[in-house]
Amino acid sequence: MTQLELLPIPMAQSDRIDIYSGVARMAGKVWGSLHRAATPSRTVAVIVHPTSNFMGHYLLGPLAERGIDAVGLTTRFIGNDSALTMENCVLDVGACLTFLRARGYEKVVLVGNSGGGGLAALYQSQAESPTITSTPAGDPPDLTRASLPPADAIVQLMAHPGRAQVCADWLDPAIRDESDPFDRDPDLDLFHPDRKPPFDPEFIERYRAGQLARNRRITEWVRNKLSELEAAGGELADLPFVVHGTTADPRFVDSSLDPSDRPVGTMWGPTEVANLMPASLGHYSSLRSWLSQWSVDESNGDGVKHLGRVSVPTFIGYGTADQVCFPSYARAMFDAVPHDDKRLVAVEGGTHYLKGQPELVSWLADTVVAWLGEKGLVR
Structure with missing residues (x-):
């Protein structure tokens, strides 16, 4: 036993x-x-x-x-x-x-x-x-x-x-305002009602580029905030922040991408819901943790x-x-x-x-x- x-x-x-x-x-x-x-x-x-x-x-x-x-x-x-x-x-x-x-x-x-x-x-x-x-x-x-x-x-x-690779692959590039997940770029919106799978290669190429660009924008913002904290002096060396739209890999919606036996959707349910629900991946981070854990470049x-x-x-x-x-x-x-x-x-x-x-x-x-x-x- x-x-x-x-x-x-x-x-x-x-x-x-x-x-x-x-x-x-x-x-x-x-x-x-x-x-x-x-x-x-x-x-x-x-x-x-x-x-x-x-x-x-x-x-x-x-x-x-x-x-x-x-x-x-x-x-x-x-x-x-x-x-x-x-x-x-x-x-x-x-x-x-x-x-x-x-x-x-x-x-x-x-x-x-x-x-x-x-x-x-x-x-x-x-x-x-x-x-x-x-x-x-x-x-x-x-x-x-x-x-x-x-x-x-x-x-x-x-x-x-x-985790950084997953963040880059899953991040929602349609979000234009980091404080408002509903301010969305329709040209990069995986969930736009006019966009249905299978997705064409040109859209996927733009989408992947948009994901990478958003990850890098967040990293740049994090670096700027850390510089501001350092310049201010004092004991505060980190801050928390929210990342909206973290479960929007097109492979969740289009199973012809990276084909396998998997069903459409995510472990947390429909992709559009999982993308914004609090319990899914990577919504909460500190500045220093972002660089160590989620930044694809760092x-x-x-x-x-x-x-x-x-x-x-x-x-x-x-x-x-x-x-x-x-x-x-x-x-x-x-x-x-x-x-x-x-x-x-x-x-x-x-x-x-x-x-x-x-x-x-x-x-x-x-x-x-x-x-x-x-x-x-x-x-």
């Missing part, structure tokens, strides 16, 4: 108040749920995401049942990414791997699921050959001085290359770039019915890995979370464990 253990993992402290809870700051911990196999395992899989609570991840139990201990890791930003910095997420992953190595695990497999894909790539890149000395805003941490034990393998499951969380710097065996699995992470994301990450010790696997009919698909959860667990066995990573 597998066993469950709560892991209190010492957290590297930050000079800034980037998490709201004083209790969490005083505790100085990030948390993980360790699912232990029935027989002692010297291999552990760590499933990561910058902000989601993976302590109840659907693969933890199945991996432990197959003889591999598994940890669902939270970062300090659990449930709230408004002030998240990717560099501090890297420290939290490093704290977890240091903790697990100290407990005697000989092999550690880093599993990036969904938004964990970019984080896993960034972590391994910096663990193998650190280059990042600050956040894009110039703040600590210096990852070249951090304790970042490398993982022995990378597994990416239903993952995208990074964020360090570029999974394709960082996978190009890893040397360990890499497994990339994607769901053919995934409404979030499209086949092109998986292919781009796979192609970026610079060596031949890699595998790309389609989970046929798999949705983003494999919700209500227990047979696919079992199949995926079997496939990942078999691959790890082939690589000599099961201990």
